[in-house]
Amino acid sequence: MANRKKKVLLRIIITSVIIFILISSGFVICIKSVKILLNEGNEATITEISDKNAIVVEDKIKGTFDYMKCISNIFSQQSTFDIDSMLSFLKTETERTSFLRMGIINSEGILKSTDNISLNVSNTDYFNRAMNGDTIISREVIDTTTKEKVFIYTTPLLYDGAIKGVIYGTVLCDNMEEILLSNAGFEGKVKSCIIDKDGNIVVGAKNSKEVVERENIFTNEKSNEESDKTELENFKQDLISGNEGTRVLEINGKKSLFSYSKVENLQDHYVLSQIEQSIISDKDNHIRSMMILLGSFISIIFVMLLIYINEYRNKKEKLIKDIAFVDDITGGKTLMKFKMDIKELLSNNKNGSYALVEFDINRFKIINDIWGYKTGNLLLKHISEVLEEKLCFNEMFCRVRDDLFIMLLNYSNYKDMLERLKVLDNDIRFFEKREPIPNFTLSYGAYVIDESEADIQKMIDNTALARETSKNNCNSIIAFYDTKLQNKLIKQKQIEDVMHSALISGEFEVYLQPKYDIKLGVSIGAEALVRWRHPTRGLISPINFIPLFEKNGFIVNLDMFIFEQVCIKLNEWKGKESRLVPISVNISRVNLKNVEYFIKNITRIFDKYDISPSLIEIEITESAVFDDYENIFEALSKLKEIGFSISLDDFGTGFSSLNILKDLPIDIIKLDREFLNSKDSSKKGEIVIENIVRMANELDLTVICEGVETHEQAEFLNKVGCNRAQGYLYARPMPVRDFEETELWPKS
Known part of the structure; x- marks a missing residue:
């Protein structure tokens, strides 16, 4: 140990002398140049x-x-x-x-x-x-x-x-x-x-x-x-x-x-x-005198820095020994090891062109919940094996956490990258043929590394932002971080800056889209939707703010606002002795994470306006149920006890399991418009819809189909026993005043 310290000290002294000579020579040259x-x-x-x-x-x-x-x-x-x-x-x-x-x-x-x-x-x-x-x-x-x-x-x-x-x-x-x-x-x-x-x-x-x-x-x-x-x-x-x-x-x-x-x-x-x-x-x-003084000062700093670097290296060596760099599930790199390796690779290959690609399994939690953690871990190992086999020289990957992976790939252009990811995607999803897992999808985000960028964590963060964007993009399996995404983030920040004041000042408006009885051709209810009437940007579509509000939690405030506005209108119609129809209100999964708080709020509101819960349908999406089944089940059961009707929205969009129809405390299922459109391209689609409707009716569930746009679709639904519909064939979403005039007390 003592000999090792002597060697280190001797190395420091020799290196310091060499550096001093080099710096002195450099300053002589520098002074002449100056x-x-x-x-x-x-x-x-x-x-x-x-x-x-x-x-x-x-x-x-x-x-x-x-x-x-x-x-x-x-x-x-x-x-x-x-x-x-x-x-x-x-x-x-x-x-x-x-x-x-x-x-x-x-x-x-x-x-x-x-x-x-x-x-x-x-x-x-x-x-x-x-x-x-x-x-x-x-x-x-x-x-x-x-x-x-x-x-x-x-x-x-x-x-x-x-x-x-x-x-x-x-x-x-x-x-x-x-x-x-x-x-x-x-x-x-x-x-x-x-x-x-x-x-x-x-x-x-x-x-x-x-x-x-x-x-x-x-x-x-x-x-x-x-x-x-x-x-x-x-x-x-x-x-x-x-x-x-x-x-x-x-x-x-x-x-x-x-x-x-x-x-x-x-x-x-x-x-x-x-x-x-x-x-x-x-x-x-x-x-020149100041330069000589500065040179002497820098020489001292260099020697001190050399000593510090040596100490830091010793600590780093100890850190490498103390920390495991092997992922406990896949046997591959951990994120820390990945960061260290790509930092070294990028610094040694400054002329190379690389991209970070991050991906995860959409609704991986469902795989763990339904098929078990063992199957989930097997899938993660399979992904690691595919990447280990397919990645080239100077490329690497790691599992970041859960089902999230990140890769450093050689990059030439967007087209080649897309083609390569499609091949990787197919190889990964080959797992479906080995295990009893239904079709699963991956979301990819990519960040092309700028040669001037040195912050590894910032690169990873940018890649993650791109991946989040790809989850909402049906047209491509990958999203690149670029100026468009930057502009999108800026716009989202602008929305977040004014969302609270917009709610207070009444910029959010409730629209109603009628639901119709196909046989009778009359409205039997409506769905409450929200529109944002911005003072300078005009009418903002929900697609531009609802996903953001679900991420930042503001959807809780907006849901409560819509619920209260619906109760106000129902109370007003009741006072005018108008024809009352049930109104469905969409409730975000974010609201149902704190069941007690949510129940307390809505109870206070409908008691305040003396509204019967039977006049309000609570709509929740199928994907929300699968993402947090136990919590959602508890929330829906309590809402059902209060007297609300429960509607399962977007049925058929994801891992639809018919088992939930018998287990969940629901009253209504809404067939997704994509489910309906599939019948145009396949006779099998008609059979699927017909059997879902028949089974739902046998379970005493009401079926309503959204997105009905043609008479042929309506006739088909009526034929298979689905007698309720919602869509542009009947009416578009409309302001409350228009709904009152056309649906509650029509002039003719």
Whole structure:
């Protein structure tokens, strides 16, 4: 034991050293990479500043162009071409703008300014280009009066559709410096100026002292390092060629990062932005120091994590020894083992495509109750044997609990999955030929595993939701978890959020569907149904909320509401001395799980409205009886003692056993519509119905058939002795008011 601990400790130390070396090496590489990234980031930042300044300068120039064109447009609309009048107007404009002076150049090139200067500028580029129709800004020139650097704006002077001269304006170059100051960047430490292609500084911001004090940025810049000389020559060549870029250059003995961006509408000019390398280095060094500190911290965490992982592994090994991974009935995996195995499989096969498929045996409890637990266990073992034989490499299964199984299968597409499950389904149901069990069915749910999904339990939960959906789907043996199912769950949540308030506000309405005597053609009663009249969604069908209410238990409240509404109406009809007919009320199996509470509630209600129990039929489905036979039997016996008639609804939908007809305390059986429809396709169906009706009559049970839609069906039922029917042939479910008018006191 001591040797084992020493080996473990030595392994931890060696592993820790290796990890420390790897982490240290990684951080050296990382720091170098970060340095490169920081340099790239700094270059990107100063380039952005330079570009922004260039754009702002361009916008300033464009705004001045528009202003000059506007003046030209004003002059073109004057009634006479009067230069003196134009100069007077320009003088006023000069006083209220940043122009040093403005003026008119006639077609001969003679300039007249607002401050009475007269020059011949016929040979200048800005005059000739303006006469050719261009609006331009000149290169910087020395003003003849102030001896300062200025830019000259010119635009054609149009009159009668022809160029009669040029409007010009002179602006001090220094006017641009405020623009450069407004976008300094790097906490105001970026210095910017405007230069021409020869490196001459035209405009310098006030914070660019080191740069601005010289006439040309290349003046006296010499370096002994060959790389610096190359950078300087490349910089000069870029300016001459009209290229933009970033360079590291030495100015006044200080290394600086430069970025230069063209000013598009100022010919051969650039915005040059500069920041000293020492400023950038201080910031970068701080980041690198923090990274080293973080790396040291992570190294410590890694060592601690390694120790923790080792401890966890020891506990996990002990857990594996302590917990059995073999299912006690099938001999296969338990759910815990299944989870561990699929987690490992999925992590090692990230490129694989898989689906979880969960299935159970519909009404398995009936098999256990009627044929015994031994037969039920044999069926579970048979399923395990089939899956063990049919599953492929990298596929697995387990029994989750009871009759619930889950499989991890390779997945390619829906069609192949469906075909494969059909084969498995047939192999599993082959058990019927070995044991005396009637036809049983399976419900499947599938979840296609997303490669980004890591929560195994969530995958299993999604598969279970899909399986629950398949139980209500007659068109397919399998349901996939998808966006439709997600949307369905969202809609169910929306219904659950408002169901209590809907019941209080009276959104649920009782509808009545008459039951008819086939021979007499008159109504002999009705079935109470429920409809939800939602304020925004309109009439909601029961199929969209009854199954949900049975799951969440709200069906108890709704059943009591319908029962009370029926009692209210019966009391009202009794007071009007109307023809009274019995009304049947559907009671959910959920209500009958607490028999005493249910009996107490309905007794209170019919006593409150002074209604005889003989006027109310209690309907319960055949499937509810089989799912909880003993409890349902007790509940129905007590209801029978009170005086209610008991109706067995949907007879013929499931494991119909004729034995229950003699044992259950029932008065009426309702043949399911599917049972009736089967007679159309087979003469044998007629014989089955005829014998059920005859036997029920001999047992003194009333038979009513629901879903009657044609005269042929009614005639057939009458012929075999079933004289009561319910269906669209006679009447659809209708509001209570319509039932009163047509069935209780018809007008004719």
